[in-house]
Amino acid sequence: MLNELGSNVDTSDDQRQLISKLRTFLEHKRYLIIVDDIWSTQAWELVKCALPENNLCSRIISTTRNADVATSCCSSLAGYIHNIQPLNEHDSQKLFFKRIFGDKSACPPYLEQVSHGIISKCHGLPLALISIASLLAGKSRLKEQWEQVYNSIGFAFSHQGIRDILLLSYYDLPIHLKTCLLYLSVFPEDYKIGREELIWRWIAEGFISEVKGQTLDQVAENYLNDLVNRSMIQPVDIKYDGRADACKLHDMVLDLIISLSTQENFTTIVEGQQYKCSSNKIRRISIHSKCLEDEVMQEIMTNCLQVRSISFYGLQDQETSLLPTLNSLRVLAFENWHHRGSKSIKHLGRFFQLTYLRTNSHGIYELPEQIGGLQNLLTLDIRGSGVEKLPSTIGCLKNLVRLLVYHYVKLPNEIGDLQALQQLSRAGNYNSIVFVEQLKRLANLREIDILLHGSAQLGARDMARYMEALKSSLAVMGKQGLQSLEIRNDDTVIGEKLMDLLCYSPCLRKLVIYSCSISRLSKKMALLVNLRHLDIWVSSIKQDDLCVLGSIPTLLFVMLSVENGPDERLAISSHQFRCLKQFIFISLGGGLDVLFMQEAMPELRWLSLYFCAEETDCKMGFVFSLKHLASLEHLEVTIDCQNATRSRVETAEASVRNAASAHPGCPRIEIIRKCEDWMRDDKVDKEEILKDMDGHEVALREI
Structure with missing residues (x-):
């Protein structure tokens, strides 16, 4: 909370x-x-x-x-109990038919009777309706098949009835999706499961089959989308491109797959001091307890000799040592495990089948040198752990695809030996010029997030070498197909030079340049014709700069942070940003005088604006032109209240609300006040002490 x-x-x-x-x-x-x-x-x-x-x-x-x-x-609080009622017949039909046909009127007449029968059995319960509708959406529209579904389900007004409906959806899954769904039982209730975390754990377990022309993670993402479309998984944190960054399970779906996983000895769940296992040979174990008695932990480890996956969630101040004989272990994850020392992974180098290692435990402060022997390791994720330096043997991990660290972790110069590496996040500022030079050797690198040195750290001579190494590496990586580049730095020298390096990466889909002091946008940005995501920080912006960005045809997301508010009105015309879905404009040093012309940004769904309230009188051009954003669904406005009077802030808020209310699409509006404690009271403002012509102090008193 x-x-x-x-x-x-x-x-x-x-x-x-x-x-x-x-x-x-x-x-x-x-x-x-x-x-x-x-x-x-x-x-x-x-x-x-x-x-x-x-x-x-x-x-x-x-x-x-x-x-x-x-x-x-x-x-205890004099409250009121509101009993949620099931959907009425009209809303039940609307939900059911929309999931299958997109609209009620699209239902063929020959399916209407059986459809109404199925709907009546769902008893107005949304989970039952959407589960059955998702099942039918994947089937042919044969009346006989729909009647089989009708005859297979009971009435959903009971817990068992809903469970039967969910079971029907589960048994309809192909075998590969059954396996992937059961695997979600390892995650605790209400746990937000990261999309990439899930995909790469599936890959590590060997659940993903090769498909010609696709990478394993692309196939895995298709599996995930299929489960979402069948309503077995709930997508959350949906982004501008329609992809969900994470997913969750409905409680009843989780209960079902835990039950099925236990029956099939697919996963063993440990909660409290008890765990249920249908066999003395544990295949996968997930520990959700904060503390386990030593005897319980010892019993678990004894039964884990053939375990394929071990996950710890929230274990507190408890040390345990994984046995060196875990020859089948493929996945090892420590989530929020608070303990002292690295005893638990001292045998890590012996887990030769390990393909996925993740820890955010501060108690794990070093990785053993023997980690270089894990030739099957695909993912090494130590973000949030206590590890500050990786051993040089990391360079021996010839099949490592993902290396995820935080900026404070020092990476070895042998980074160039990781020939299979596709994702590097986040390489820190402790790394040497040799390290930057080694980046060009990563022929398969697709994503990199790096914190660069500053000129104050290096000196003029080394700075020149550093920038030459960076230029050379970016040029090579760009030609090899680099798709995502995130660079963080607060140095003016580097910031300006970065603009000249952009032309070397024409395949970029995502570009983030954060905290770099860049005076103006470069016209070379127009060369990034594949760019979909842009997050950039500049000192100032002119109309020409906005035209350069607007000419990039593929942009879906733009976050533009400007230190000094524009000194001229910026106009966004109808032929710019034609595909943009989300626009975030942050004006840190003034108002926000942006005008959206008629038919501007036709696909924009989400608009976020940040401005200083002091400038509201003359620099809020966007308020009068919001109506031109035809597809707008969400408007978020952050008002910096620092040094502004209360009345000025309230006037700005009222203007925004009125503009949103007048929008034909009635977008959802959210107004946030920042630095509200620094806002000036109107009465105090009127009594502000001024200097008269003779230099004496006089007070303007409120009359």
Whole structure:
């Protein structure tokens, strides 16, 4: 909850510490908090302790399937229980037919009767309706097949009825999708599963079959999309290009696949001090406990001699040593494991089948030299761990595809030996000129995120060598098909030179240049004809610069941060940014005088703007032209309140709201105040002390 509210969270805090921090954070705030899916009255009592009653008209909404919990939530706070009703017949039909046909009117007459029969069995429950509709959407439109589905399902008003419907959808999956879906049982309830994390764990397990003309990760992404289309997985964090950055499981779907995984000895789940295993040979194990007794951990390790996957989630202050005889281990993941020392991975070099290693545990502060012997390793992800330096033997990992670190990790100069490497994130500023020169040897590199040295660190002579090495490496990587380039630096010299290097990477699809001091955009950016994602920071921007960006035909996302607000009105015409889906414009040093011409940005769905309230009187041209963004669905406006009067901020907000209300598409609007504590009160502003002509101080008093 603290994390969702934007407060810093130490995952090692116990319940008492978290409650204290949350109460302190909320003590003087008016809040609306939604607590989803409370299972017990004990859990509610714990949550309630963290929510202060501060007489500021705060509100709490809780959801639960348990009537006793609902009563408990209301009894102490004079609340109201709202029993969610099933969908009525009209809405049930709308949801069902939209998933299959796109529209109710598209249903063939010969399927109407059986469709209504199926809908009636779903009893207005959205999960049942969408599951059956997704199943039918993948089948031919034969009446006989639909009647078979109708006869196969019971009525969904009971828990067992919904489970039967979900089982029907599961059994309809091809074998490769069944396996991939069951694998999701390793993740804890409500865990947000990263798309790349899931895809590469599937690959590591050997679930993904080769398809001619496609890479394994492309095939795996197709599997994921198929499961989403069948409504077995819920996509979350959907981006501008329609791809979901993560996914989640509905609680009932998770319950089902955990049950199936246990029956088939596919996955063993450990919660509390108990674990269920249908065999004394564990194939995959996922530990969701914060603490395990030594005897339990020893028993688990004894049964893990043939284990293929071990995942730890949230284990606190407990040391364990993985046995050196785990010859079948392919996946090893430590998530939020807080313990001391690196004893747990001292035998890492003996896990010769290991293909996926991930840890964000601060207790793991070094990797053994023997890691170089893991010739099957595809993913090495140590982001958030205590590791600050990788051993030189990393260069021996000839099949490593993904190396994911944080900027503070020093990488060896042998980085050029990783001939299979496709993704490098995030290489830090501790790396040498030799390291930068070695990058050109990475023939298969497709994504790189690097923090560059500054001239103050290197000196003029070494800086020249460094830039020459960077230029040479970028040129080679660009010709070899580099698709994503993220560069972070706060040095003016490097920032300006980076603009001249862009022409070497015509295949770029994503470009991020962050915290680099760049005076103006380069006309060479027009050469990036494949660019889809641009995030760049500049000192100033002119109309010509905007025209250069607008001419890139493939842009879907643009985040433009400008240190000094434009000194001229910027106009975006109808022939610019024709495919853009999301536009973020941040004006850090002034107003935002941008005018959207008629039919501008025809595909824009999401618009985010940031400006200083002090400039609202004369530099808010965008307000009057929002109506020209025909496809706009979401408008987010951040107002910097620093040194602005309250009335000026409120006037700016009102102007934005009025413009959004007048938009024919009625976009969803979100207004955020930044630096609100630095806002000036109007009354105090009127009493501001001024100097008269004789140099004496006089006060303007409010009359």
